[in-house]
Amino acid sequence: MRRLWAAAALLLVAAVAPGWQWPQDTGFDPPPVPADNAMSAAKVELGRRLFYDADLSSDGTLACSSCHEQRHGFADSVATRSGVGDHAGKRNAPGLANVAWLPRLTYADPGATSLEIQALTPLLGENPVEMGMKGQEAELARRLKADACYRRSFARAFPDARITLPNIVAALAAFQRTMISSDAPYDRFRRGDAAALTGPQREGERLFRTSGCSSCHAGPHLTDAAYHRLGDPAPSDAGLVEQTGLEEDRGRFRTPSLRNVAITGPWWHDGTAISLEDAIRRHPVSLADQDIAALVAFLHGLTDERFRTDPRLARPDTACGKRL
Numbered sequence: 001m002r003r004l005w006a007a008a009a010l011l012l013v014a015a016v017a018p019g020w021q022w023p024q025d026t027g028f029d030p031p032p033v034p035a036d037n038a039m040s041a042a043k044v045e046l047g048r049r050l051f052y053d054a055d056l057s058s059d060g061t062l063a064c065s066s067c068h069e070q071r072h073g074f075a076d077s078v079a080t081r082s083g084v085g086d087h088a089g090k091r092n093a094p095g096l097a098n099v100a101w102l103p104r105l106t107y108a109d110p111g112a113t114s115l116e117i118q119a120l121t122p123l124l125g126e127n128p129v130e131m132g133m134k135g136q137e138a139e140l141a142r143r144l145k146a147d148a149c150y151r152r153s154f155a156r157a158f159p160d161a162r163i164t165l166p167n168i169v170a171a172l173a174a175f176q177r178t179m180i181s182s183d184a185p186y187d188r189f190r191r192g193d194a195a196a197l198t199g200p201q202r203e204g205e206r207l208f209r210t211s212g213c214s215s216c217h218a219g220p221h222l223t224d225a226a227y228h229r230l231g232d233p234a235p236s237d238a239g240l241v242e243q244t245g246l247e248e249d250r251g252r253f254r255t256p257s258l259r260n261v262a263i264t265g266p267w268w269h270d271g272t273a274i275s276l277e278d279a280i281r282r283h284p285v286s287l288a289d290q291d292i293a294a295l296v297a298f299l300h301g302l303t304d305e306r307f308r309t310d311p312r313l314a315r316p317d318t319a320c321g322k323r324l
């Protein structure tokens, strides 16, 4: 009898605190999650809908997904995309695979230390203007409140049930934390399947370690999340100095993750590198042509087809049972 009660109590706990299960087979630890934005299925589902919703931009033309497309590893295929109203873009959109693990986001903003903070930049930012919602937070809430499904979704996701900017960015962050790439050929290789990479890719993997690439493109997410100057003497984009005001930071950019890098081109902070070979040659290293070819082959081994086609990350077809 006592055991029955214990089982019933357990079931009850499971029903009221659905918790969150991270995938178990990734080969890396679960990501850090801010204490005030616990993961939940309801929050992730809401964040996914918001990520694909162009109502988050002032003129209804741009969603997060306009510049972060799943088939491109959540980057896009243009050098720098304009924001609303044809405001010129400034930088190339990076892919979002495993952003949950990155302690510093974007190319050159040391203040962007969480996905919650970062999401305010595309929504409200003015340099450059992306989604153009600065000063229009009330309008944003009004639009979402007009939709009964959003009202229900916010109520399920947040104790205060409110449709506010902090809740919007919290849901977006929770969804982005589920953008987990752990099934590239390189991941299977890391987990012990030597045949997951081709011969040239294995040679590239070796060079990646022995030529110093992995000192900056470090760890399972292939970035040290630190800022480096790779030698452009007169960069048109001043990089980190814009935020810190320190002259030594001129031309410094955060090491991008190389996950899915073969499908996130064009490359470089300004999208001016038109091939992976070009991107590698911009580093101050001298490598023989055949070594560059092997490194490029290795970079192709970082493409995760499962991630790229994962239906849980795709544009939702329905919300609250209705077609979108």
Ligand code: HEC
Pocket (backbone or CB within 6 Å): 051, 056, 062, 063, 064, 065, 066, 067, 068, 081, 082, 083, 089, 090, 091, 092, 093, 094, 095, 096, 099, 102, 104, 105, 106, 107, 108, 115, 118, 119, 122, 123, 130, 131, 172, 176, 257
């Ligand atoms: C107009 C195109 C555009 C839109 C719309 C856009 N982004 Fe981005 N995103 C970018 C660019 C460009 C960068 C790089 C900015 C930089 O480094 O200065 C970026 C960077 C990021 C990063 C940092 C990734 C990393 O590797 O550090 C995240 C996370 C992100 N965006 C999420 C979002 C979310 C969430 C939305 C919607 C609220 C959104 N983006 C809307 C273009 C866009």
Ligand code: HEC
Pocket (backbone or CB within 6 Å): 208, 211, 212, 213, 214, 215, 216, 217, 227, 228, 229, 230, 253, 254, 255, 256, 257, 258, 261, 264, 266, 267, 268, 269, 270, 276, 279, 280, 283, 285, 295, 299
């Ligand atoms: C000193 C640190 C450092 C080392 C060493 C390094 N990188 Fe990078 N890498 C960076 C930084 C920083 C960027 C971004 C530069 C920019 O956009 O201005 C970058 C960009 C790239 C890109 C383009 C990524 C994108 O999304 O645009 C590729 C590809 C790349 N590196 C591959 C390599 C390879 C291969 C090696 C070894 C030969 C290497 N890197 C060594 C720091 C480094």
